[in-house]
Amino acid sequence: MSRADRAPGASLPRPPSIDRMAKWPALASLIGRVGRPLVVEALRAWADARRGEADVADEQACARWCEHRLADLARPSQRRVFNLTGTVLHTNLGRALLAEEAIEAAVAAMRSPTTLEYDLADGGRGERDDHIAPWLCRLTGAEAATAVNNNAGAVLLALNALAAGREVIVSRGELIEIGGAFRIPDIMARAGCRLVEVGTTNRTHLRDYASAIGPDTAAIMKVHPSNYAVQGFAKSVSAAELVPLAHEKGLPVIEDLGSGTLVDLESWGLPHEPTAREAIAAGIDVVTFSGDKLLGGPQAGLLVGQRACIERIAKNPMKRALRLDKVRLAALEATLRLYADPGRLAERLPTIRALARPVTEIHAQAERLLPAFAKALGAEWKAGLKQVRGQIGSGALPVDLLPSVALAVTGRGLDRLAAAFRRLPIPVIGRIEDDTLLFDLRTLDDEPAFVAQLEQLAPELFLLSPERGRGRERGRGAREPSRPPLLTSPPSGREEHEGASPAKKP
Structure with a gap:
């Protein structure tokens, strides 16, 4: 019952004491993960937000609310991602991987x-x-x-x-x-x-x-x-x-x-x-x-x-x-x-391994991944393979590009799709180029983990569909160096700025 539905003069529900709520069994697991001080802070916010509401003393509702409120604090701000941008040494994604x-x-x-x-x-x-x-x-x-x-x-x-x-x-x-x-x-x-x-x-x-x-x-x-x-x-x-x-x-x-x-x-x-x-x-x-x-x-x-x-x-x-x-x-x-x-x-140094990876090996991986990748996308987008050129990154050999193969997606709403990939448990970071969302596979070194989470893409696509997502702010991915259009030969000269804005479709 909300305040508006309550009869005039009726007494407002009062929350239990914070100390009593902190002893609720439903909150024991959360306290074990993040500690009592943060849970107490969340409980005070719950009591203030729900004061006068019928569910202010609802143990299960309170526990769910606190879990949601503390979710970001409990999760590390630096998260593992799949760097499929085509830039091997991506400044915004941490540059070199250690041996x-x-x-x-x-x-x-x-x-x-x-x-x-x-x-x-x-x-x-x-x-x-x-x-x-x-x-x-x-x-x-x-x-x-x-x-x-x-x-x-x-x-x-x-x-x-x-x-x-x-x-x-x-x-x-x-x-x-x-x-x-x-x-x-x-x-x-x-x-x-x-x-x-x-x-x-x-x-x-x-x-x-x-x-x-x-x-x-x-x-x-x-x-x-x-x-x-x-x-x-x-x-x-x-x-x-x-x-x-x-x-x-x-x-x-x-x-x-x-x-x-x-x-x-x-x-x-x-x-x-x-x-x-x-x-x-x-x-x-x-x-x-x-x-x-x-x-x-x-x-x-x-x-x-x-x-x-x-x-x-x-x-x-x-x-x-x-x-x-x-x-x-x-x-x-x-x-x-x-x-x-x-x-x-x-064999032993990830940076050299990624740079030296043969295109034939990347292409074979792309063919293995394409069926599951296309199935996860559904009918709204079309998936295929595309020969692309990536770069070393971090200021190394700015003119020379690396031939590679990408999972390529065309269709409407590529920004929505890119956002859905970034919301996966292990966010997948690609790039949009020439009206195509590209996931360059040169640096994909954990194929099983990539495939395993594709089935979780469908709910994300539903949440970010035009009907469900209207009025929501679209998420933005990690920034990557600005990139030229897809070329058949190396450009005569271009500039890679570390930390530049993401490449976007024209």
Whole structure:
């Protein structure tokens, strides 16, 4: 009975005390999962919302209400998803997946005290970089190495340690901006350096660097373009040309490789990406690159190079604010150890495995999945297979696309359908392109789990049908880098912005 139906003058139902309601058997399971304080908070909200209503003392109704209210709090905000966007290293979906060896090492470090900064030989204080520096030196040929929390931090630290208060020369064609408003001029300013631009957007010559060197010059910096490519009438100066000039003037050269890689990707039929070893061999004094992109490890910024430079960087007070914890160091060391056996990387490292996956294998998987996938969609949408091109992501090889195969859906209301897939127990994230909803299968590594939840799609489609969903706000999926139309050949140049808006149909 509602308040409106109650006779005038009738007394309003009063809720039991909060303490009494908290002892209801129907709430015991919820208290066991989320704890008594949160349930008590929900009970107070229930009593306020239902005060004067007949069901205010209804144990079962109250328990259902509290369960619903606390559902989001009881569920982790970071959820597992199927990344079927076509971007292997998707920034918004967590970039690289760790190898099992790295996961095991991280879990072991979390469970117990470790020798993070402890020397077992003499019982004294140790150095946390010692866990990863020998491996980085072995794999790159560098004299010394250190690591911080991400590559932006690595660049900031290197500039501050080697050039604070002085000038750093950079080509105008390398003054990049990537996702999250990471801009080289801004990083320079925060590092306390003065930027000196040389050359033009599309052409920079060695003489441009030479003429810019002055008494206040502290370093020369090269920056990987990451999310774009300049082609056509273009000229840049290679490290092999730049290093002799810099060293003649007594200047260090810093190179930010961005994604960076420790192996030649051509081994798996992929386009060449500059490696850290190549940069060191060319004489670069400090090379920075990411740990959680092409390297396939945890988030980290790695610095390798000439010993005197790395030691100055490691002693900078800012290093402490940017340092890695024991869990990431354990995962990073385990990941680096895998590179000692490059012939098995495609088996053991998820990033390389996804990038190197043969199209024939992806196509076979697509054919296996199509019948169950089409059945789950029903009659409103048409399902098929489509040859597509994906990308590595996170600024790596922005022009070169990866051939793949996608489950493709056409029909009206693709936004509704995409939302239904995102509401599955393990949300499925795809992309809409050319009036087609695409689920690129290159990164689908758990086929049974994907198939098992397709039967739950039908209720979601009913809830999101035009009649049921009118007036509801449509959900939005994880953002993915902007993508060009489907191409038959690689584009001449395009920009991938980490964290850009989702690709939408025209």
